[in-house]
Amino acid sequence: MEEYVLDAYPVKGGVKLFLSNFKEKIIRTTFPVYAITDNPDVVLQHPEVKYYEEEKWKTLNGKEAKVYRFEVESFDAYYYMRKRLNVVNETPTVLSQTLYRLGIKPFRRLNSSDDEFPKVTIAKVVPLDWYGESLKGKVFEVKINNEVRRFYEKPEVEADITECLGEACNYVKSNVKIRIEKKRSPVSAKGLIEWSLISLTPLHEIAYATIGKVLTTNEAWVAFKRRIIIPKIVPRVEKLRRLENIMMADKGGLILFPQPGCYDNVYQVDFSSMYPSLIVKYNISAETVDACDDIKTELHSICLREKGIIPEALEWLIKRKSELKRIDKERAEAIKWILVASFGYLGYRNSLFGKIEAYEMVTYLARKTLRRTMEIAEEMGLKVLHSIIDSLVVKGDNIDKFIERVEKETGLRLDHKRYNWIIFTTTKNDTPYPTRYIANMNGEIIAKGLIRENMPNIVKSFLKDVLRGLSLTRTCSDVKKVRIRDLYEKYRKRTINGEPIDYVIWIKGVPYVRGIKGFYDARLGYMGRDVNYYINYLRRVYDDVEEVISRC
């Protein structure tokens, strides 16, 4: 059986493939470099440029343009050219384009067109210190294909792909190593494999890239297949606006502030991938917004004559995400991140295929859709308790009919969950807190905005225990009976005599402890704690939770 292609690197005169089972292979080939130049023959003087061909491509504006494809023997020649020529089509990367025309796809078998997820061993090795994950440590946590083990000496790990942190990378035998400290994306190794699969890009080129690169690569493949020139930078001029146009357009999603309190038997209704679905439904892309008047709105118009690059790139990702949701949550999560970024990237200044007007159209249509959904809910006798951007919490009957009607009217897919109860809280100023709620879904607690990353470990642990207690309640009146005073007293004692790890606070990936003289870096060693700080912190959180429960 053929091995899977795990990664690929350019070498002089070809591509070196790293395959599963620790195999390697070199394939002889040249690399395509596209450039716009008046004098292609001069480029041929470089000894590693083999030949060139003239091709007809289109610009992003739809005009025909002449582009030369130079076949080069090594990346040195490519780097030499990009300094001196107007090199275009660099996204997808030259290496990805080379593999594509060779018929080699990352994480697929060589010479095979099967579509299954690769059967490769994926490992994660992390050293642990007293405060948690660390670059150095005496204990190592090793996860191989979902099986977790702890080693109290240097581990010996063999895997096809390994995610490793700090010195752990030295004890791993693997063809492809991903250094966690260099990663800029929030997905795991499995998620990165999924990204590599869908963007047809070798793993090392996206392992340390941002989500934007994966998204742009996907969009660029659509443009590339349509033979549209992809420049390095796309300068854009915004439409001339009046002051009131800016006031109307420069807005985010719609939020209906909740009435604080506890509510029994409610439904949370979410639009599934709302923003990407709107982009696809209304064909929103830089080249379609304000191109013709097929759809006219107060802000801009949209052209439906040709499918936009962004809608085409997102359509299959939305389908893939909903299919993967049933098969593999981790891979679905990786796609979800791309879809989440797809909307923000529309308005990002360096986006190749987006523009600010397209971004504004999405938020405008999202506000309109949510407002209409709220109207439908009220027409059908449902009470809208809260709504935020792409989701709403309603109370009442006929939820199935409501969803059916909204799906029919908006053309978007909805998911729904039934909660036994939901609590909406207030801020310190006694105003509703739209991004914080606690809900119970048949014993499973869903708490948003309650436990923050930058809280001390002991406070996080206290809140988790509070939520465990709340998970046993069935109604709002049960919630009201919950007493957390004893739990608080227990944690108060633990604050005085706790373990050093209890006092650790993670802020932007750095562990801190609050000492007598202020915060210090926990990586320098444990140097005591300021007990009063932690007691006051715990007290504040306790008061906050007590207040929430008493309002039920």
Place this chain on the structure above:
Amino acid sequence: MLTTGFPFLDEIIKRDDIVEFFSTDYDLLRIFYHRVIAISAPVYVVVVSERGGLDPYLIGRFQNVFDNHAEVYIRRAFKAEDVPITIDSMGDNDLIVIDPYHHRKNYTKIVSSLRKVRSRKFLFSFMDREREGSIFGSHTSHSMIKLVKSARGFKFVIAKSVTSREIEIPSYLLDLYSKVSDDGGLLKYMV
């Protein structure tokens, strides 16, 4: 017509086509250019920034103060490469450019675009233009005025002018938010 609403200052810069105001005090310059936009309307504005930079509601409030409800036309340039073409696209109208050298690159192209526009231009830069930004831009500007916050107010420092010496014009902070009388006081003997 471009005007600052400070008569003594307008007198100094009245014959200059390109006037650059700069300050490292973000709040001071921000309030000042919102005032200038409101008072100069109808006017064309280019905002160079990744995000923010212009508060339409603040301009609206200044328009109420000065009772000038004429149109303000805006274009935003989000990246350095957008700046020259956005300035070019504004035609030969009186132009206000906010933070033209924000990205600290493409200076030559930006200054070239500014020089191409035939009308008057007011530039506002959030940087110490005596130390950074485009030198070509400094030569191009007919006047350069520094805004400095002082103990009880702020002052305009005329750093470059064809008609005036290097002088400091103190002003009350409250003057920023209201109409200023055209009695120049002792300044009329200095300028």
